[in-house]
Amino acid sequence: MLALRKTAAASGLDFAELATPAPAPGEVLVAVEAAGICGTDLHIADWTAGYESMTAAMPVTIGHEFAGAIAALGEGVSGWAVGQRVTVRPSTVCGACPSCRGGDPDGCTGRRGIGIGRDGAFARHVRVPSLNCVALPQGLDAELAAMAEPLSVSLHAAELPAIRPGERVLVLGPGPIGLGIAFFASLAGAEVTLAGVKDMPRLELARSLGGIATVDLAEDSLGEASFDVVIEAAGVAAAVTEGLARLRRGGRFVVAGIHARPAPIDLTRLVRLEQTLLGAYRAPIADWPRVLSLLSRHAEAARKMITHRLPLAEALQGFDLLRARQGCKVILLP
Ligand SMILES: [Zn+2]
Ligand SMILES: [Zn+2]
Incomplete structure (x- = not known):
């Protein structure tokens, strides 16, 4: 073979x-x-x-x-x-x-x-x-x-911050993991923005899933927007800096990207704003059947x-x- x-x-x-x-x-x-x-x-x-x-x-x-x-x-x-x-x-x-x-x-x-x-x-x-x-x-x-494997990673990262309906969620990094995170956060009832840098084809794909706003940071900015939850799936230090700057007081920040280098974090700001920092890596074994049933239920979107x-x-x-x-x-x- x-x-x-x-x-x-x-x-x-x-x-x-x-x-x-x-x-x-x-x-x-x-x-x-x-x-x-x-x-x-x-x-x-x-x-x-x-x-x-x-x-x-x-x-x-x-x-x-x-x-x-x-x-x-x-x-x-x-x-x-x-x-x-x-x-x-x-x-x-x-x-x-x-x-x-x-x-x-x-x-x-x-x-x-x-x-x-x-x-x-x-x-x-x-x-x-x-x-x-x-x-x-x-x-x-x-x-x-x-x-199922990449989407199990996405589901785990999207569930870790316990998103409530109506919360504003920023996802950084429109690769398959970030796209899956944005999709699951939007299923959880969040107002989701997915951001990338020079990533037009993948951001267009995200919009076609419905219910996800997108921003290409190479051409546009997030303006004054602040978010209840920021989930970083880009694996670059700049995304951590950008994401933390957008997180509200008391907000939750999830790192799901794999970083080749350490990222600088302004811990004083994190402390004063009482923000929570979470790491998401591999989904627990028990999540897998749920991921498969979500794939069955949302086959049309997942296939895109x-x-x-x-x-x-x-x-x-x-x-x-x-x-x-x-x-x-x-x-x-x-
Ligand atoms: Zn993989
Ligand atoms: Zn063992």
Whole structure:
């Protein structure tokens, strides 16, 4: 089978022809029907700082946002059947650390990422722990289900500040995560503004979802607006500065972006205005079925986030589209 892999601790990705893997005990083999390209995959391809730990796993097939059908069961797997359609939580847990042994796998300190620390889904087949599978609701197709991972991150970030109907929410960064945050905040009844910098195609896409106002900060400003909640999903220090300056007294600020560098924060102002600073990273395991049911219920809007579909052999074009910020979600069809 064709697989897109990271083979060296340097910029670039390579295609390889591999044998179909066999599931180990406790694992299932998933026939991948759709796999999304994530910002993380771009960082891995371009070898930006922060992914050094995956060197030990190389060569490794990347791709961690996917859905498909179970094609084979490993030894000792129960509760799953061949043909069953699933999406897969990409973060595997170790089963041995104090959190895992204490019944709190969300707190596992020995995680390995499918598509980062072990082979992922930019291939026809991938083997995964059966524990990581989440059954698809009836009628949910693979390309939508492949968005469950990024949208689980969005849902978690949008729920963390406990948004109340009518609150003014500013989301900074119109990538797929920020777009999902804006969408879920607007479903929660907030008045949502999504801001980007030189990001017209993606901001237009946000407006097409309905109920989301947009601002391109390269051409326009937020004026005197202040917000009850600001959620930063841009991963750049300037967004933190801009966002905190827009937050009202007593407001909540959520950092959901992954920052390559520390960001300066005016803590004196934060203290005097009694603002709350929250970090949002990975959604708890328990959120996944809810994300899938939200995807089913809002399929039409969610599908607008998919801007391109490509065969696996043309994956590198999909990476280029994302680098040029032309695409929102690019789905590969292995
Ligand atoms: Zn991702
Ligand atoms: Zn663990």
